[in-house]
Amino acid sequence: MTPTALWKRALILIFCLWGLLAAMPNGFYPRVEAHNDAVTEIEKAEGVATPEQEAARAGWPSFLPSALMNLGLDLRGGAHLLARVELADVYKSRMDGLWPEVRDALRGIRDQVGAVRRAPSPDGVLRVTISNPEAMPAALAAVQALATPVTSLTGVGHTDIEVTSDGADIVVQLSEAEKRATDDRTMQQSLEIIRNRVDQAGTREPTIQRQGSDRILIQVPGIGSAAELKSLIGTTAKLTFHPVVGRTDNAGASPGARNLLLPSLDEKGIYYIIEESPVVTGEELRDAQPAFDQNSNPAVSFRFDGVGARKFGDYTTNNVGKxxxxxxxxxxxxxxxxxxxxxxxxxIITGSFTIEEATQLAVLLRAGALPAKMEFLEERTIGPELGADSIEAGKKAAIIGAIAVIAYMVLSYGMFGWFANIALILNVVIMIAVLSTIGATLTLPGIAGIVLTMGMAVDANVLIFERIREELRAGLSPAKACEAGFDRAFSAIMDANITGLLTGIIMYWVGSGPVRGFAVTFTLGIITSMFTAVYVTRLVIELYLNWKRPKAIVV
Structure with a gap:
C-alpha cells in the first residue's frame, strides 16, 4: 500500500486533534456556558467583575476552546413571543416632526397667509389653519415644496406627503406609497433593533422574523421566561432632549398646549414641564458607552452624528443659562x-445608576429606540424540562443507532469493522466541533440528522471493504488489495455523497425551521463522513498493515 505523504498524515492528525479539542467543551456544557457568559458580562462592564463572575470565568481554562453548540428552543427551553408593531405611531411621529418645517415654510409668506397655527387633528394627520384663506393656493404650494420622492421601488414617481385644503385649513398626511415604504422601513428597523438588543444581552441564536404585514415572531432559547424577554424588548430606550418650560410639584398641573408634564427620576415628587417637540433625539445618536462622571459615579457618555451635533450645538449656543x-x-x-x-x-448622562444599569442603558441606546410601540399578542415560556426530555430522547436514539451500526460493522468486517467504527466516532466528534465553531443551532430535527449521518457514514466504508474483498479474491496481496479498494471505490463514494449533498443544500435553501435544522447536520455529516471514511480509515489501515505486515487479512 503506497504510504500516505507525511504532510497529508500530519494534516489528518491535526484536524482530528482539533475536532477532539473543539468538541470537548460540549461535554462540560453548564460550566463552559457559565464561563462564556461571565466573560461577556465582564467585557461589557469594561473589565469590572463581581466575585461570582470571576469564579465562573475561572471555571474553564482560558487556553482551551470554549465554543459551544447552541441548543434550539425545543432542546433548551426559552421564550416565544408574537408581537404586533403599531405602525400608526410612526405616521403620528412623522406628522409631529413635520409641523416645525410647515410652520417655517408658511412664515416665509406670512404677509400673504397671515397668522399660522396648528389645529386639532387625528393621529397621522397635520392640520394647519391660516387666517387668510384667500392665500390658500400660495400656502399649498409652499407646503407642497416640502415633499420629497418616496425612497422605495414601489413608490417611484410618488412624493411622501399629500397636501390638500379644507376651508381655512391645510391638511397634510402621508401618501399611500410613503405609508407602504414607511411600513417596510419600520418593520425592518424593528427587526434589527430587537436583534441587537437580544444579541447584546448575551442570549444565543434568537429566531427573529417578520410575519405578515405588521407582526414579528421572536424566539430566544435559554432565556428564563417570556416576561423577561418582554421586559428587554419592550424597553423603548427612547432618548430625547427638550427645552424646559418650568417645574412643579403638582402631578395634576396642566402643562399647556404642545407641552408635556414628566416626572423627574432623581427628584422625588418633582415634575418638569417641557416642550413636546425635542431638539434632538436618540435617532441622531452615534455612540453611547458606560462611563463615570466627575464624582466617579456611573454614567453614560454619548455622541451625536453630524446633524445631531449641529442641532445640539446651535441650541446650547442660543440658550445659555436655561x-x-x-x-x-x-x-x-x-x-x-x-x-x-x-x-x-x-x-454625559448622569443619574442614580449602578454599573449594571449604566451598561444596560448604553446597550439600549446603541441599539436604538423602537420606532413604534409593540403589542404582544402571544407569549409562551417553554420550560427546560421539555428540552431535557427531548435531549434524553435524542441521546437514546443516538446511542441505539451507534450500537447497532458498530455491531453490524464488527460482525460483517471483523478488524476492519473496528477501523470503520473509529472513523465513525471521529466523524460525530468532528461534526460537533464544526457545529460549535460556526455557531450553528442544534434542534431536535438536527439530532435526527446526526443519527441518520451515523448510518450513512459507514456506507463509504462498506463500499471500500466490499471492493477490498473482491481484490483479495482476485489474488492481490493485502496491501495491494487495500490500495485498490480505496482507489476504485472512490468514484462511487463521491457520486453517492454529491447527490446527498445536493439534497441537503436544497432542503436548507427552500426549507425553514425544523427542515433547516435537519439540513444543516445532514449536509455537514456528509462532508465530515467523506473525510473520516476515506482519509482517516485509510490512514488507520495503512498504519495497521505497516505495523503487523500480515500475509493474509479477513475482511
Whole structure:
C-alpha cells in the first residue's frame, strides 16, 4: 500500500486533534456556558467583575476552546413571543416632526397667509389653519415644496406627503406609497433593533422574523421566561432632549398646549414641564458607552452624528443659562443648566445608576429606540424540562443507532469493522466541533440528522471493504488489495455523497425551521463522513498493515 505523504498524515492528525479539542467543551456544557457568559458580562462592564463572575470565568481554562453548540428552543427551553408593531405611531411621529418645517415654510409668506397655527387633528394627520384663506393656493404650494420622492421601488414617481385644503385649513398626511415604504422601513428597523438588543444581552441564536404585514415572531432559547424577554424588548430606550418650560410639584398641573408634564427620576415628587417637540433625539445618536462622571459615579457618555451635533450645538449656543431636559422613556433623568455652548455634539448622562444599569442603558441606546410601540399578542415560556426530555430522547436514539451500526460493522468486517467504527466516532466528534465553531443551532430535527449521518457514514466504508474483498479474491496481496479498494471505490463514494449533498443544500435553501435544522447536520455529516471514511480509515489501515505486515487479512 503506497504510504500516505507525511504532510497529508500530519494534516489528518491535526484536524482530528482539533475536532477532539473543539468538541470537548460540549461535554462540560453548564460550566463552559457559565464561563462564556461571565466573560461577556465582564467585557461589557469594561473589565469590572463581581466575585461570582470571576469564579465562573475561572471555571474553564482560558487556553482551551470554549465554543459551544447552541441548543434550539425545543432542546433548551426559552421564550416565544408574537408581537404586533403599531405602525400608526410612526405616521403620528412623522406628522409631529413635520409641523416645525410647515410652520417655517408658511412664515416665509406670512404677509400673504397671515397668522399660522396648528389645529386639532387625528393621529397621522397635520392640520394647519391660516387666517387668510384667500392665500390658500400660495400656502399649498409652499407646503407642497416640502415633499420629497418616496425612497422605495414601489413608490417611484410618488412624493411622501399629500397636501390638500379644507376651508381655512391645510391638511397634510402621508401618501399611500410613503405609508407602504414607511411600513417596510419600520418593520425592518424593528427587526434589527430587537436583534441587537437580544444579541447584546448575551442570549444565543434568537429566531427573529417578520410575519405578515405588521407582526414579528421572536424566539430566544435559554432565556428564563417570556416576561423577561418582554421586559428587554419592550424597553423603548427612547432618548430625547427638550427645552424646559418650568417645574412643579403638582402631578395634576396642566402643562399647556404642545407641552408635556414628566416626572423627574432623581427628584422625588418633582415634575418638569417641557416642550413636546425635542431638539434632538436618540435617532441622531452615534455612540453611547458606560462611563463615570466627575464624582466617579456611573454614567453614560454619548455622541451625536453630524446633524445631531449641529442641532445640539446651535441650541446650547442660543440658550445659555436655561435648563435642558434629558428624557428617557417619558422620564426626565436629568435637567442640567446650559452653562456654555457645547459645539462638539457629545455629553454625559448622569443619574442614580449602578454599573449594571449604566451598561444596560448604553446597550439600549446603541441599539436604538423602537420606532413604534409593540403589542404582544402571544407569549409562551417553554420550560427546560421539555428540552431535557427531548435531549434524553435524542441521546437514546443516538446511542441505539451507534450500537447497532458498530455491531453490524464488527460482525460483517471483523478488524476492519473496528477501523470503520473509529472513523465513525471521529466523524460525530468532528461534526460537533464544526457545529460549535460556526455557531450553528442544534434542534431536535438536527439530532435526527446526526443519527441518520451515523448510518450513512459507514456506507463509504462498506463500499471500500466490499471492493477490498473482491481484490483479495482476485489474488492481490493485502496491501495491494487495500490500495485498490480505496482507489476504485472512490468514484462511487463521491457520486453517492454529491447527490446527498445536493439534497441537503436544497432542503436548507427552500426549507425553514425544523427542515433547516435537519439540513444543516445532514449536509455537514456528509462532508465530515467523506473525510473520516476515506482519509482517516485509510490512514488507520495503512498504519495497521505497516505495523503487523500480515500475509493474509479477513475482511
Amino acid at each position: 435648563l435642558f431636559a434629558i428624557v428617557l422613556d417619558d422620564t426626565v433623568i436629568s435637567a442640567p443648566r446650559i452653562n456654555q455652548p457645547i459645539p462638539g455634539g457629545s455629553g
